[in-house]
Amino acid sequence: MDFKSAHRACVAPMMQYTDMHDRYLLRLISKNTYLYTEMITTGALIFGKCLDQLDFNKEEHPVAVQLGGSDLNDLIESSKISEGYGYDEINLNVGCPSDRVQKGRFGACLMLEPEHVANCLSEMQNAVTIPVTIKCRLGIDDNDSYEFFENFVSVVKNAGIKNFIIHARNGILSGLSPRQNRMIPPLKYDFVYKLKKDNPDLNIIINGGIKSLEESLEHLDHVDGVMIGRAAYDNPFMLSEFDEHIYGQETKRISKAEIFDEYVSYMTSKESQGYDLSRMVKHLFGLSKGDPHAKAFRKLVLEAIRLKDITPYKSDLRQLLVN
Numbered sequence: 662m663d664f665k666s667a668h669r670a671c672v673a674p675m676m677q678y679t680d681m682h683d684r685y686l687l688r689l690i691s692k693n694t695y696l697y698t699e700m701i702t703t704g705a706l707i708f709g710k711c712l713d714q715l716d717f718n719k720e721e722h723p724v725a726v727q728l729g730g731s732d733l734n735d736l737i738e739s740s741k742i743s744e745g746y747g748y749d750e751i752n753l754n755v756g757c758p759s760d761r762v763q764k765g766r767f768g769a770c771l772m773l774e775p776e777h778v779a780n781c782l783s784e785m786q787n788a789v790t791i792p793v794t795i796k797c798r799l800g801i802d803d804n805d806s807y808e809f810f811e812n813f814v815s816v817v818k819n820a821g822i823k824n825f826i827i828h829a830r831n832g833i834l835s836g837l838s839p840r841q842n843r844m845i846p847p848l849k850y851d852f853v854y855k856l857k858k859d860n861p862d863l864n865i866i867i868n869g870g871i872k873s874l875e876e877s878l879e880h881l882d883h884v885d886g887v888m889i890g891r892a893a894y895d896n897p898f899m900l901s902e903f904d905e906h907i908y909g910q911e912t913k914r915i916s917k918a919e920i921f922d923e924y925v926s927y928m929t930s931k932e933s934q935g936y937d938l939s940r941m942v943k944h945l946f947g948l949s950k951g952d953p954h955a956k957a958f959r960k961l962v963l964e965a966i967r968l969k970d971i972t973p974y975k976s977d978l979r980q981l982l983v984n
């Protein structure tokens with residue numbers, strides 16, 4: 662599949678959420694949706710502090726690694742390491758507004774340094790053979806005009822980068838927490854649509870506030886791809902129709918109970934390899950979203966986390982799921 666077709670639907674990078682286990686669960690539900698790791702900082706990656714974060718299952722492909730950093734040499738080295746690990750794409754985070762990230766001079770504050778971002782991305786792309794992409798916002802603080810956004814994109818584009826994931830709201834660097842920064846600045850989808858119209862040669866993936874297949878299909882009339890974060894984590898089963906309706910692939914629909922069985926065998930096998938069970942079990946919370954017994958299901962998941970054992974709850978949990 663070419664880049665554009667492969668990225669028609671993506672699940673957003675989310676720290677503490679989209680780890681390798683969550684991505685495995687998502688992959689059981691949709692075979693095509695493009696997956697992203699949590700952000701991994703270049704420092705942690707180079708000094709080998711995050712090998713568990715870099716780890717992925719072979720079933721996860723297509724899967725991109727997201728890097729956080731701003732030092733050119735570190736980004737180049739991290740890109741090479743990531744390619745060596747077998748990732749399909751390298752994405753640079755230019756959208757995270759947290760204080761910690763700002764202190765490291767990366768994330769969203771880099772939107773004020775388009776030339777530096779462009780240089781880093783172009784050198785990263787020269788260092789690897791897989792695609793290098795960027796995830797950014799529309800602007801930062803008071804820089805909220807279309808002109809600011811367009812200028813940022815055109816500088817990066819002129820360095821040869823074609824693939825943009827855009828969280829369609831501004832980032833506010835002081836005064837708002839990362840959580841507020843995902844809710845308070847207004848979504849401006851029209852900026853992203855206009856960008857695609859003005860730059861048909863770019864691959865544009867839109868992100869922010871997308872909650873359903875229907876909404877995704879509407880966005881796809883204007884841009885090349887959609888990226889879904891919170892909605893896909895809170896209700897992973899929403900992806901179950903994406904292969905058919907977004908990728909046009911006839912696939913056998915898999916029921917929630919079947920997904921549950923497969924994920925339980927996965928957890929058993931990973932636990933025997935030393936992975937922490939509670940970190941895997943927690944991803945089950947969303948599987949019962951919308952079901953009449955969702956509350957009871959979540960309660961049992963909590964119990965399994967507390968006990969660090971899912972075995973006693975397996976059959977009750979399975980029965981509570983509605984397909």
Ligand SMILES: Cc1cc2nc3c(=O)[nH]c(=O)nc-3n(C[C@H](O)[C@H](O)[C@H](O)COP(=O)(O)O)c2cc1C
Pocket residue numbers: 673674675676677678699700727754756757796828843868869870871888889890891892
């Ligand atoms: C818990 C959490 C962690 C996140 N971590 C990252 C991250 O590591 N890298 C990143 O680029 N964005 C991160 N984001 C932002 C999402 O990727 C996405 O841009 C944002 O949630 C808006 O999309 P949504 O409305 O579909 O959730 C995170 C969001 C959440 C909720």
